[in-house]
Amino acid sequence: MGNGWKNLIVWQKSHDIVLEIYKLTKDFPNSETYSLVDQIKRAAYSVPANIVEGHSKNTKKEFLRYLFIARGSLEELRYFLLLSRDLGYITDIDYEYFEDKLTEISYLLNQLIKSLTSKSSKASIPSTTS
Numbered sequence: 001m002g003n004g005w006k007n008l009i010v011w012q013k014s015h016d017i018v019l020e021i022y023k024l025t026k027d028f029p030n031s032e033t034y035s036l037v038d039q040i041k042r043a044a045y046s047v048p049a050n051i052v053e054g055h056s057k058n059t060k061k062e063f064l065r066y067l068f069i070a071r072g073s074l075e076e077l078r079y080f081l082l083l084s085r086d087l088g089y090i091t092d093i094d095y096e097y098f099e100d101k102l103t104e105i106s107y108l109l110n111q112l113i114k115s116l117t118s119k120s121s122k123a124s125i126p127s128t129t130s
Contacts, residue, residue, distance in 0.1 A: 005055040010108035014048040014070070017101055021077075024098075028089050036089075040080045046073035047105065064116050071109050078102050 005011050021044040025037045047070045054066025078099070085095040 005052045008051060008055070008112075010105060010112055011048050011051045011055075013101070013105050013108065014051065014074075017077075017098070017105065018044045018048060020098075020101075024090065024094065028084070032089070036080065036084065036087075040077065040084070043073050043077035043080055046070065047077070060116055064113060067109060067113050067116070071106070071113070074102060074106055074109065 018041075021040060025040055028037050050066045050070035050073065054063040054070070057063060057066070081090065081095055081098050081102075084090045085092065
């Protein structure tokens with residue numbers, strides 16, 4: 001399948017979030033560098049990384065498995081951002097911004113999962129999504 005995963009909108013948007021998360025967390029307290037910041041970054045980059053890994057497996061079953069892992073990482077990231085807001089590390093505005101973005105990515109992930117699990121779906125791994 002090559003790099004067809006780069007054409008997936010859900011991958012593009014989740015990759016963009018990773019870049020934004022790296023910018024967001026650079027101003028966290030130094031005491032959080034190897035704890036919360038590390039966990040936030042891991043959860044963030046796990047989403048697009050699992051999309052890539054699953055897509056490269058070249059079977060619908062494996063791709064689905066990795067999409068579910070990506071979805072779990074996305075929800076983990078949601079919690080870490082909530083915690084960051086509650087600890088005063090990010091503003092309510094930043095939290096709402098990321099919450100909106102994560103909701104969009106979650107929707108796209110769920111739609112991709114739905115399209116792959118549809119009984120009428122005979123399609124192989126998609127190279128694009130909308």
